[in-house]
Amino acid sequence: MPEEERNKVMVxxxxxxxxxxxxxxxxxxxxxxxxxxxxxxxxxNHFIAGKPLNDMQFTDLKEMRRMIEEKLKEFEANIKSWKEELAKMNQLFGAQPVTTVAGENIQNVMQMVPWSMWDVPTKSS
Incomplete structure (x- = not known):
């Protein structure tokens, strides 16, 4: 094998x-x-369980903050998506828009559901 070819193979x-x-x-x-x-x-998880964060370094706390902010953004995006889907469902079923699930608007949510609790089949049925 010539020298030039060996150099190409090596490269x-x-x-x-x-x-x-x-x-x-x-x-x-x-x-x-x-x-x-x-x-x-x-x-x-340890912090949520009530254990102190005393032994964590500042960089760890910054990383924890970043991760929490990312999760919050994911939650906000999910909520926005769910609200959009809910609005589409409201249009399909002709129901009133639901702004909250608590209080007086729970009836609106119940009106949107096409079945009642009594219609759900059970194992004994």
């Missing part, structure tokens, strides 16, 4: 190995990020 092998190493590093980074989120999630 190709080096590039291949470099790409493989980069791909594995990406996997490691994703796993580290996932583990970090699990750790912060566990710390949040």
């Amino acid at each position: 190709n092998q080096k590039m291949f190995l470099k790409q493989m190493v980069e791909m594995e590093l990406e996997k490691v980074n994703k796993l580290e990020k996932g583990n970090r989120e699990l750790e912060i999630g566990m710390a949040m």
